[in-house]
Amino acid sequence: MSAGALRRPVYVSGIGESRPVPRDPRAIPEMVLEAVQAAYADARCAHTDIDAVVTASVDLLDGLTASNIAVTEVVDAVMKPETRISSEGLAAALHAAAQIASGAYDAVLVVAHAKTSMADYQGLTRWALDPIHVQPLGADFLACAGLQAAMLADGDPGAERRWAKVAAERRRAGNGTFLIPSSVEEILLSPVIAAPLREGMCAPLGDAACAVVLTAGSAAVRLTGVGWDLDSHALGERDLRRWDGLRRAFARACAVAGMDPRGMPIDLVEPSCFYPHEEEMFRAATAIGERAELSPDGGLFAGTAPVVAGLSRFAAAARGVRAGRAKRALAHGAWGPAGQGQAVAILQAGA
Amino acid sequence: MIRESAIRIPFRYAAGGAGSRFLAALRDERRILGARCDGCRRVFAPLRSFCSSCGASPLEEIALGPGGRVEAWTARADGTVFALVRLDGADTALLHRLVGLPGEPRRGMRVRARFAAERRASILDIAGFEPEEGASA
Numbered sequence: 001m002s003a004g005a006l007r008r009p010v011y012v013s014g015i016g017e018s019r020p021v022p023r024d025p026r027a028i029p030e031m032v033l034e035a036v037q038a039a040y041a042d043a044r045c046a047h048t049d050i051d052a053v054v055t056a057s058v059d060l061l062d063g064l065t066a067s068n069i070a071v072t073e074v075v076d077a078v079m080k081p082e083t084r085i086s087s088e089g090l091a092a093a094l095h096a097a098a099q100i101a102s103g104a105y106d107a108v109l110v111v112a113h114a115k116t117s118m119a120d121y122q123g124l125t126r127w128a129l130d131p132i133h134v135q136p137l138g139a140d141f142l143a144c145a146g147l148q149a150a151m152l153a154d155g156d157p158g159a160e161r162r163w164a165k166v167a168a169e170r171r172r173a174g175n176g177t178f179l180i181p182s183s184v185e186e187i188l189l190s191p192v193i194a195a196p197l198r199e200g201m202c203a204p205l206g207d208a209a210c211a212v213v214l215t216a217g218s219a220a221v222r223l224t225g226v227g228w229d230l231d232s233h234a235l236g237e238r239d240l241r242r243w244d245g246l247r248r249a250f251a252r253a254c255a256v257a258g259m260d261p262r263g264m265p266i267d268l269v270e271p272s273c274f275y276p277h278e279e280e281m282f283r284a285a286t287a288i289g290e291r292a293e294l295s296p297d298g299g300l301f302a303g304t305a306p307v308v309a310g311l312s313r314f315a316a317a318a319r320g321v322r323a324g325r326a327k328r329a330l331a332h333g334a335w336g337p338a339g340q341g342q343a344v345a346i347l348q349a350g351a
Numbered sequence: 352m353i354r355e356s357a358i359r360i361p362f363r364y365a366a367g368g369a370g371s372r373f374l375a376a377l378r379d380e381r382r383i384l385g386a387r388c389d390g391c392r393r394v395f396a397p398l399r400s401f402c403s404s405c406g407a408s409p410l411e412e413i414a415l416g417p418g419g420r421v422e423a424w425t426a427r428a429d430g431t432v433f434a435l436v437r438l439d440g441a442d443t444a445l446l447h448r449l450v451g452l453p454g455e456p457r458r459g460m461r462v463r464a465r466f467a468a469e470r471r472a473s474i475l476d477i478a479g480f481e482p483e484e485g486a487s488a
Contacts (some may be wrong), residue, residue, distance in 0.1 A: 063358060131364040132374070133397055134446055136474050143433045146425030147446075154423070154458045195426040232403055236396065236435050236444030240423065 005224075005258055006101040012221040012347065013107075014043025014213035015315040020303040021177050023117040024207035028062065032113045032209045033074040039109070039211035043219075047076040050213070051105035056085045056092035056112035056307055060124045075111045075211075088112075089210060089311025090272070090333030090343045094226045096214050097345075106216040113209040114307040121205055121306070129337060130233060144235055144337035146194025149277045151240045153196045160196055163276035164188050167201045167301050174298020178204040203274040203300035203309075210311040212318075218350075221318045225259065225346030227252030235338055243278075245342040246285040246332070253330075253344040261287060266346070268326030269294045270313035272334045274304075281339070282332065293326070309333065310343060317347050324349075369400040372412070377476035381466045383417060385441050386410035396441040415440045417464040418483055424449060424456045436462060436480050450479030 016038025018024070018031045040046060053075050057067040064070055068077075068084035075082070083099075085092040089112025096108040125141035153159040164187040171182040181187045181200035190200030214223065229252070231245035232238050254261040269292045273279040279294075288294070295301075297316060300309055310333020317329035328348045335341040366374055369386070376382045376398075386395045388402035388410050396415050401408035416438035424434040432452065435444035449456055450465060462480035470476040 063356065131362075132366045132370045133474050137433065137446065137448060138431065139433050139446060143425055143427060146427075147423045147433065147435055150423040150425050150458070191428060192426070193428055195424075197425075234443070235446055236422075236437075237403060240435075 005256060006097070006226070008101050008103055008216055009218075010097045010100045010223040011215050011217065011219035012212060012223060012318045013215040013217070013219040014039040014041075014045065015318055016040070016042055016211045017312060017315060018209040019177070020206050020208035020305055020308070020312075022204070022206040022303070024115060028113060028115060029071050029074045031115070031207065032071050032111060032211075035113075035209040035211040036075060036109070036111060039213050043213040043215075045107070045213060049107055050076055050080065050109045051107050052081045052083070052096075052099060053077040053109045053111065054083045054085060054092045054096040054099070056087065056089040056110075056311065058086055058114065058307055060127055061114050061116065061118070061121070061307065063118060071111070071113065075109060081105075087307075087341055088272075088333040088335040088343060089308055090314055090331060090345060091228060091310070091335070091341070093212055093214065093311055093314055094228060094343055094345060097223050097226055100214055100216050108214050110212045110214060110311065111209065112308045112311040114305040115207040116205040116305055117207050125337075141337050142194045142197075145275050146197050147235060148240045148338045149197050149275060150195065152277045152280065159277070161188065163201050164198070166276035166279055170295055170298045170301035172298075173296060174302025176204070176298065176302030178206065178303040180204050197275060201276050204303045206303055206305055208305035208308040208312065210308045210315055212311060212315060220350055221321045221347050222350060223345060224348050225253035225257030225344070227254075227256060228341070228343040230336075231340050231342075233337070233340055238338075240338060243281045243285040243339050243342060245339065246282065246334070246344070249342040249344045250286045253346050257346045259346065266292050266328050266330045268292065268296070268317060268320040268329035270299065270317040270320075270329065271295065271332040272300060272309045272313050274300055274309070278334070278339065286330070288330070296320070306335070310335075314345055317345070321347050321349050367400065369398045373398040374472040374474075374476070377466070377474075378470040378472040382414045383438060383445075383464060383477070385413055385415040385438070387413050394440060394442045396438050396443055396445045413440065419462060419480070421449070421456055421458055421460045421462055423458060432456065434480065447474070447477060448479040449481070451481035453482070
């Protein structure tokens, strides 16, 4: 594994979000526009300042093929070089960072969106699985998460209550618009949806958009480390008890940032955990200790949307650094069945 | 305003060489095929044409199971039970369903493939994995 420093500094100049809600009545472009305009206002820039655009969207979720072409205008991609990533928004941010670091562009807009209220999200994820060996079984991402949680809960009778506590604690810290159980006892009484996972333990999914402006020009937050990784698609080929892909992505991001991960130099951590057992795997894979502040605004447990989740964590980490709450922050994104895809960004204060 | 719609488009997925052989063996021989890599000695379930660990290709075809152990299971609200089953002789686990359970399954439980009476060269030619006789559920 080799990973050198970014060849040119990359800064986070603007962030904007359309807050996650269970059901956004607007059309996708309207929801996306809100996030883009907020990011421009935050960056004090206009669309003429943007050289290129990287979008993240997933056709299956939008019910459209080439879902990026429906947002071309609102992301200001008309007559500009647009790249579309059909996975996590954080992966889109890391590709945008590569475009800036390479010297290709000076200002790149990153946009992610998803509206899970449009269709049965878990039903759709069935179509993301191996069409020959898995799809006919009817398994979906939720079943994959259940199997992973089952691996971790085996021989650990305290797991269920511990996970309910994690979800409850995060939700208390958050300020979500989702009507979801928020006490440990309520969570433990909520229906089992993929044993041992209960409905109340899971991050509720809704509609959201997030936009970030990355620039070569100096700003208060600098992106210093990037790393990503894909593990085997087949669950049976992985050690499901661990997020090895995250361990590798984290090591790459640390190498790019010129940082020794054993020194625990990160003080704010924004993981993309849709289920509480994922938070435990996140801690194990990154060796993030108890000293670092983790998901102070509740992370995904207060409500989120797939695709947007990781980019929203990037925005949260950037806000933390900008506000002086952290010198160095980590943002994490995960996608695919049981966290097959993993991405890590390391942000730090200033020039 | 909301426009209601649904996408209904039939697809034809090619199973590929190894996938076709795997499905044909389920249908015609009631055998579960896997692959052994000579390079790294790893045995994969199901049959595949190359090693995901070291890239070697082609791999040696071997029959696995039909018995194995439950590595993990999860139950959906509708009662469907999915499991990762480590077939005898395999290093990787096969994702499938558990059927014929007298009670809650447990990790490490011995199970055996139950083949469907009518087989159509599909992963569902294995109706599911059921507890082996004498295995406590």
